Amino acid sequence: MATTILVNQPVYPAMARPSNTETRRSEIVQALLTVMARHGYEKATIQLIAREARLSPGLLHYHFKHKQEILVALVEALADYAEHRFARLCDGQSQPRQQLEAYLHAWLSLGEGASPERVAAWVMIGAEAVRQPEVRTVYQRVIEAELSRLRGLIQQVQPHKPEPFASTLAASLLAMITGSAQLACATRDIMPSAYAAQAAIDYLRQALA
Amino acid sequence: MATTILVNQPVYPAMARPSNTETRRSEIVQALLTVMARHGYEKATIQLIAREARLSPGLLHYHFKHKQEILVALVEALADYAEHRFARLCDGQSQPRQQLEAYLHAWLSLGEGASPERVAAWVMIGAEAVRQPEVRTVYQRVIEAELSRLRGLIQQVQPHKPEPFASTLAASLLAMITGSAQLACATRDIMPSAYAAQAAIDYLRQALA
Amino acid sequence: MATTILVNQPVYPAMARPSNTETRRSEIVQALLTVMARHGYEKATIQLIAREARLSPGLLHYHFKHKQEILVALVEALADYAEHRFARLCDGQSQPRQQLEAYLHAWLSLGEGASPERVAAWVMIGAEAVRQPEVRTVYQRVIEAELSRLRGLIQQVQPHKPEPFASTLAASLLAMITGSAQLACATRDIMPSAYAAQAAIDYLRQALA
Amino acid sequence: MATTILVNQPVYPAMARPSNTETRRSEIVQALLTVMARHGYEKATIQLIAREARLSPGLLHYHFKHKQEILVALVEALADYAEHRFARLCDGQSQPRQQLEAYLHAWLSLGEGASPERVAAWVMIGAEAVRQPEVRTVYQRVIEAELSRLRGLIQQVQPHKPEPFASTLAASLLAMITGSAQLACATRDIMPSAYAAQAAIDYLRQALA
DNA sequence: AATGAATGAGTGTTCATTCAT
DNA sequence: GATGAATGAACACTCATTCAT
Numbered sequence: 001m002a003t004t005i006l007v008n009q010p011v012y013p014a015m016a017r018p019s020n021t022e023t024r025r026s027e028i029v030q031a032l033l034t035v036m037a038r039h040g041y042e043k044a045t046i047q048l049i050a051r052e053a054r055l056s057p058g059l060l061h062y063h064f065k066h067k068q069e070i071l072v073a074l075v076e077a078l079a080d081y082a083e084h085r086f087a088r089l090c091d092g093q094s095q096p097r098q099q100l101e102a103y104l105h106a107w108l109s110l111g112e113g114a115s116p117e118r119v120a121a122w123v124m125i126g127a128e129a130v131r132q133p134e135v136r137t138v139y140q141r142v143i144e145a146e147l148s149r150l151r152g153l154i155q156q157v158q159p160h161k162p163e164p165f166a167s168t169l170a171a172s173l174l175a176m177i178t179g180s181a182q183l184a185c186a187t188r189d190i191m192p193s194a195y196a197a198q199a200a201i202d203y204l205r206q207a208l209a
Numbered sequence: 210m211a212t213t214i215l216v217n218q219p220v221y222p223a224m225a226r227p228s229n230t231e232t233r234r235s236e237i238v239q240a241l242l243t244v245m246a247r248h249g250y251e252k253a254t255i256q257l258i259a260r261e262a263r264l265s266p267g268l269l270h271y272h273f274k275h276k277q278e279i280l281v282a283l284v285e286a287l288a289d290y291a292e293h294r295f296a297r298l299c300d301g302q303s304q305p306r307q308q309l310e311a312y313l314h315a316w317l318s319l320g321e322g323a324s325p326e327r328v329a330a331w332v333m334i335g336a337e338a339v340r341q342p343e344v345r346t347v348y349q350r351v352i353e354a355e356l357s358r359l360r361g362l363i364q365q366v367q368p369h370k371p372e373p374f375a376s377t378l379a380a381s382l383l384a385m386i387t388g389s390a391q392l393a394c395a396t397r398d399i400m401p402s403a404y405a406a407q408a409a410i411d412y413l414r415q416a417l418a
Numbered sequence: 419m420a421t422t423i424l425v426n427q428p429v430y431p432a433m434a435r436p437s438n439t440e441t442r443r444s445e446i447v448q449a450l451l452t453v454m455a456r457h458g459y460e461k462a463t464i465q466l467i468a469r470e471a472r473l474s475p476g477l478l479h480y481h482f483k484h485k486q487e488i489l490v491a492l493v494e495a496l497a498d499y500a501e502h503r504f505a506r507l508c509d510g511q512s513q514p515r516q517q518l519e520a521y522l523h524a525w526l527s528l529g530e531g532a533s534p535e536r537v538a539a540w541v542m543i544g545a546e547a548v549r550q551p552e553v554r555t556v557y558q559r560v561i562e563a564e565l566s567r568l569r570g571l572i573q574q575v576q577p578h579k580p581e582p583f584a585s586t587l588a589a590s591l592l593a594m595i596t597g598s599a600q601l602a603c604a605t606r607d608i609m610p611s612a613y614a615a616q617a618a619i620d621y622l623r624q625a626l627a
Numbered sequence: 628m629a630t631t632i633l634v635n636q637p638v639y640p641a642m643a644r645p646s647n648t649e650t651r652r653s654e655i656v657q658a659l660l661t662v663m664a665r666h667g668y669e670k671a672t673i674q675l676i677a678r679e680a681r682l683s684p685g686l687l688h689y690h691f692k693h694k695q696e697i698l699v700a701l702v703e704a705l706a707d708y709a710e711h712r713f714a715r716l717c718d719g720q721s722q723p724r725q726q727l728e729a730y731l732h733a734w735l736s737l738g739e740g741a742s743p744e745r746v747a748a749w750v751m752i753g754a755e756a757v758r759q760p761e762v763r764t765v766y767q768r769v770i771e772a773e774l775s776r777l778r779g780l781i782q783q784v785q786p787h788k789p790e791p792f793a794s795t796l797a798a799s800l801l802a803m804i805t806g807s808a809q810l811a812c813a814t815r816d817i818m819p820s821a822y823a824a825q826a827a828i829d830y831l832r833q834a835l836a
Numbered sequence: 837a838a839t840g841a842a843t844g845a846g847t848g849t850t851c852a853t854t855c856a857t
Numbered sequence: 858g859a860t861g862a863a864t865g866a867a868c869a870c871t872c873a874t875t876c877a878t
Contacts, residue, residue: 016860017857024862040340042251046848056864061849063862120339127336129395130329131249140396171392172385172408179388183380186338187349199381203412229837254872265839270874272837434839435878442841458758460669464869474843479870481841538757545754547813548747549667558814589810590803590826597806601798604756605767617799621830647858672851683860688853690858 024063027053029073037120041071041128072138075125078118079142082106096156097208101201103153107146107177108197123185126178147174157208169207176200234272236262238282246329250280250337281347284334287327288351291315305365306417310410312362316355316386317406325394332394335387356383366417378416385409442481445471447491455538459489459546490556493543496536497560500524514574515626519619521571525564525595526615534603541603544596565592575626587625594618651690654680656700664747668698668755699765702752705745706769709733723783724835728828730780734773734804735824743812750812753805774801784835796834803827 031053035044046067050057064070089102108119129139150170158165180197240262244253255276259266273279298311317328338348359379367374389406449471453462464485468475482488507520526537547557568588576583598615658680662671673694677684691697716729735746756766777797785792807824 016858017855017862019861021862038340040251040336042249043340045846047846057848058850058864058866059862062864065849067848123339124336126391126395127249127333130332131247131252136395136397140399143392143396144399168408168411171404172412175388175392175408176381176384177388178391179384179386182335182387182391183352183384186335186345187352188345190349190353195380199377199384202377203381203416206416207412233837255874256872266873267840267876268838274874276873434837435841437840439841456758458669458754460667461758463867465867475869476843476845476871477841480843483870485869541757542754544809544813545667545751548750549665549670554813554815558817561810561814562817586826586829589822590830593806593810593826594799594803595806596809597802597804600753600805600809601770601802604753604763605770606763608767608771613798617795617802620795621799621834624834625830651858673853674851684852685855685861686859692853694852 021063024055024059025073026077028055028060028063028070029077031055032070032074033078033121034117036074036124037117040124068132068134071125071128071132071135074121075135075138075142078122078125079145081118096153100150100153100157100204100208103150104173104177104197104201104204108180108200119181120185123182126182143174147171150174154208172207173200173204176203230272233264233268234282235286236264237269237272237279238286240264241279241283242287242330243326245283245333246326249333277341277343280334280337280341280344283330284344284347284351287331287334288354290327305362309359309362309366309413309417312359313382313386313406313410313413317389317409328390329394332391335391352383356380359383363417381416382409382413385412439481442473442477443491444495446473446478446481446488447495449473450488450492451496451539452535454492454542455535458542486550486552489543489546489550489553492539493553493556493560496540496543497563499536514571518568518571518575518622518626521568522591522595522615522619522622526598526618537599538603541600544600561592565589568592572626590625591618591622594621648690651682651686652700653704654682655687655690655697656704658682659697659701660705660748661744663701663751664744667751695759695761698752698755698759698762701748702762702765702769705749705752706772708745723780727777727780727784727831727835730777731800731804731824731828731831735807735827746808747812750809753809770801774798777801781835799834800827800831803830 028049031049032044035048035052039048046057046060049070050060053060060067060070064073086103086106089106090099093099093102125135125139129136147170150173151166154166154169177200180200184195184197237258240258241253244257244261248257255266255269258279259269262269269279273282295312295315298315299308302308302311334344334348338345356376356379359382360375363375363378364370386409389409393406446467449467450462453466453470457466464475464478467488468478471478478485478488482491504521504524507524508517511517511520543553543557547554565588568591569584572584572587573579595618598618602613602615655676658676659671662675662679666675673684673687676697677687680687687697691700713730713733716733717726720726720729752762752766756763774794774797777800778793781793781796782788804827807827811822811824
């Protein structure tokens with residue numbers, strides 16, 4: 001009997017009500033992603049985000065002290081997501097060259113699992129990083145990590161090329177990815193996402209030839 | 210012709226103060242450029258723009274009905290500026306290949322006449338184009354014109370390459386320019402503007418080789 | 419004619435609309451005085467103050483950047499008022515001893531011109547000075563000035579007493595004035611303002627005997 | 628009698644956890660004291676008080692229906708504390724004159740056991756008493772009791788002085804205590820607590836001379 | 837053409853209070 | 858008794874826009 005009670009009931013008074021903060025936080029971050037892709041950061045009001053997440057506005061400030069913190073959490077979530085997507089796309093690919101292409105697919109959201117919403121949100125985040133130092137910090141961290149990963153992959157494909165070959169090519173590719181996303185979002189009809197993305201892949205192949 | 214213009218202007222109160230609308234409009238647009246580079250579009254309030262232009266807030270709405278109209282005017286002004294800068298940098302260059310490099314310099318704001326302010330403002334405009342249809346329209350027009358010009362230059366350099374060589378390369382270059390500007394503004398210290406821009410030029414040379 | 423125009427019309431374009439900021443600011447400060455006497459500072463909301471002043475809430479923030487600035491302006495206005503009231507009550511009094519009593523009357527708001535509203539507001543201000551550094555700064559400045567003035571008056575009445583007689587007595591009187599105001603406001607029925615104030619005057623007479 | 632108390636307590640679940648309501652209530656009241664001394668009443672949020680007391684916010688409303696009730700309890704606790712401190716300081720003092728000075732020490736929190744926190748909280752309470760009737764009621768009760776006690780002590784020292792000697796002097800002293808506390812808290816650097824308090828004691832000695 | 841006061845809808849944020857667990 | 862998530866009504870403050878002068 002006693003054992004049953006111990007197993008079924010929380011033992012510590014601190015567990016009188018279990019925390020669901022992590023669940024709520026990710027719900028809120030996801031809602032910001034959706035709203036921001038449509039309206040941008042400034043027009044993504046707490047009210048709109050809350051409605052999207054089906055939560056009350058006050059609750060958002062219970063789980064995040066400031067609106068900006070949701071944005072920062074979103075940047076980290078998106079970086080995580082691309083990381084996982086890359087890992088999944090890489091799965092089984094032993095060739096660095098194919099891993100590189102998988103990388104581009106992951107960030108350009110091509111093929112299955114494509115998410116125009118994420119691409120648009122990432123474009124908005126880039127603009128916010130220009131003017132919000134706190135956002136810039138995390139944005140820079142992500143960019144640095146991606147640059148470093150790209151450099152590593154390139155060096156595996158072309159181990160004999162001296163620097164700054166890998167560094168320059170990595171920067172070019174990242175600029176191209178970023179710019180493709182930007183142009184695809186801002187011009188929609190006239191330059192489809194796939195088109196700009198294909199250009200990046202062509203470039204890569206040519207550069208590594 | 211000159212007479213016609215004089216006729217179209219009010220004759221009777223000719224001694225009254227001459228219209229300075231165009232002057233004022235460009236002052237206001239210039240002020241938006243400056244403020245927007247620092248604070249983004251939403252935080253570029255009418256009050257801030259007016260203070261920057263040393264004008265009264267009310268006057269801004271005399272010359273522009275809505276804030277968005279200033280933004281649209283700015284997009285056009287920036288396109289004009291790049292056009293003129295390109296024309297000036299091209300001056301004397303008869304070689305299409307050198308014109309192409311001049312083009313990249315003009316848009317990436319390298320060398321003399323570089324203007325980080327314009328680059329930052331252009332990045333902010335790109336983000337606004339994603340969510341404001343009116344801005345997107347002019348933004349698209351500019352992008353289309355630039356794509357077309359780039360395509361033409363490339364075809365002059367490599368007249369024998371079949372499509373979609375020129376189209377793809379033009380798109381790649383524009384994506385790279387856009388992405389370089391974005392990364393330079395949003396990461397400042399870790400990826401200097403010149404670095405990303407140089408990568409674009411390297412890419413161009415390689416592609417045309 | 420030209421003269422008439424010059425006289426009747428504003429000459430400088432800067433005067434297209436004359437400023438009424440000073441008028442509005444004092445109206446707002448007066449409204450804060452009234453509302454704060456009744457509800458305290460925190461409960462004196464911008465809405466309440468605006469309604470009291472018959473102005474729109476937005477206008478309050480046009481003339482004062484932050485609510486706290488209204489409070490700081492009120493502290494200065496109250497110090498000014500007591501200064502003027504003291505000057506008026508002193509008028510014709512050549513005797514320092516009578517000036518001292520006039521001083522107490524001025525601050526305790528006795529006799530004609532008494533203003534329970536001002537006394538209550540001053541009590542609230544004292545509490546805010548404890549926790550708001552910006553308010554404390556002006557509050558301290560006022561207290562120091564009053565201490566210094568009191569010390570001077572006492573020294574005129576009793577020029578032969580060595581220090582710290584005047585300093586101590588000045589501090590005692592100010593503490594008494596402050597405490598009388600506090601008790602009168604917070605206990606209303608059981609200790610009328612006049613009662614506590616009379617005690618201060620009795621004390622003064624006795625001390626100077 | 629003791630038995631009665633035991634009878635009134637629940638007998639059957641006697642082995643269940645014993646009530647700790649009184650402990651919790653005083654912890655909460657103590658936490659309000661600390662937080663209020665720093666931030667004032669309005670800014671002393673339930674969350675802040677709870678954190679200070681190392682309790683959960685919900686628990687505060689279990690022990691006190693409304694925030695104001697904690698404040699009322701604090702007023703009573705502070706009166707009790709001064710009472711006990713006075714009793715302790717009086718201990719062994721048979722002379723009414725020395726008891727009077729002990730009284731001033733107790734309320735002005737001089738010597739050992741001084742507590743700037745309590746003084747500051749008392750100042751905040753005085754301001755709240757002006758605008759909250761429920762607080763005013765308890766505040767008045769405390770003031771009346773103190774006035775009465777002071778009057779009694781003065782009459783013991785000067786039994787032959789006719790009224791309103793004792794009443795007036797008692798009121799003066801209480802005003803001075805109150806005002807000294809106020810000035811000490813609100814001006815900090817420029818008028819130390821001890822200074823203003825000493826003035827009160829000097830005054831008392833002089834008045835009783 | 838120009839001014840700057842005025843408005844009101846909307847913003848992020850706070851917070852006492854409630855309540856399921 | 859105790860927890861901490863949840864609510865909703867406030868709050869100070871912002872801002873594009875209007876308008877009398």
